[in-house]
Amino acid sequence: MKIVWMASLVATAMSGAAWAQATIYKHVDESGRVTYTNKPMKGAVVLELDPITIIPVLPAGASPAAATAPAAAPAKAVAIVERVDQKPAQSIAPTLASIEPQVQRRRDNDRRKILEEELTREEQSMTEARGAITTEQQNPMLVAAVRAMQQATEPSPSQMLEMRSNIEKASGRIRGLQATVAEHEKNIEALKKELGGLKP
Numbered sequence: 001m002k003i004v005w006m007a008s009l010v011a012t013a014m015s016g017a018a019w020a021q022a023t024i025y026k027h028v029d030e031s032g033r034v035t036y037t038n039k040p041m042k043g044a045v046v047l048e049l050d051p052i053t054i055i056p057v058l059p060a061g062a063s064p065a066a067a068t069a070p071a072a073a074p075a076k077a078v079a080i081v082e083r084v085d086q087k088p089a090q091s092i093a094p095t096l097a098s099i100e101p102q103v104q105r106r107r108d109n110d111r112r113k114i115l116e117e118e119l120t121r122e123e124q125s126m127t128e129a130r131g132a133i134t135t136e137q138q139n140p141m142l143v144a145a146v147r148a149m150q151q152a153t154e155p156s157p158s159q160m161l162e163m164r165s166n167i168e169k170a171s172g173r174i175r176g177l178q179a180t181v182a183e184h185e186k187n188i189e190a191l192k193k194e195l196g197g198l199k200p
Contacts, residue, residue, distance in 0.1 A: 108198050115198075119191040126184035133177045142170035 027035045027044035035041070136142070145166035148159070155163070 105199075112195060112198050115191055115195050119188060119195070122184050122187045122191065126181055126188065129177050129180045129184060133174055133181070136170060136174050136177065139170050141166050145170075 023038060024047045025037050025039070025041055025044035026047050027037070027041045029035070035044075036047075037044070145163045149155075149163045149167070
């Protein structure tokens with residue numbers, strides 16, 4: 001049994017590519033146990049074996065001829081031309097051409113309405129800001145502070161500080177309102193320009 005088992009082991013090992021060209025040694029020890037190896041051993045003899053031919057394993061169901069048959073030539077491309085009737089396309093084209101301007105015109109009208117409403121709000125806000133500037137310029141505290149500064153010959157430091165504070169407060173509010181007016185003017189100009197770009 002040991003000899004048969006070792007022989008099958010060697011046959012399995014010899015089937016690999018790594019053993020195809022190796023020298024095989026056979027050694028029998030005192031107990032009669034046989035050992036096969038590719039390394040030299042004392043008392044071992046060299047086995048004379050025929051060269052091993054490795055045959056590739058074919059897939060299940062494949063015939064040997066299929067493995068050696070040349071690859072089939074690629075199929076030639078076949079152009080398929082389908083005849084299309086152009087009459088439906090001709091009947092649809094005028095419909096699309098007539099719908100598109102209507103859609104665009106409706107969009108322009110909606111856009112114009114939004115811009116006009118925004119323009120009205122900007123103009124109203126600008127008018128209110130200008131009115132606030134006029135009101136602030138006529139503020140009694142500002143007028144009194146300016147007159148007091150003009151009429152005072154030698155105001156005390158506390159009087160001078162109070163007059164300057166009142167004037168600075170009023171001037172700061174006026175400058176803020178003037179900046180608001182300038183912003184509204186810029187918005188109005190942009191809205192009018194955009195309205196002018198819309199088709200009538």
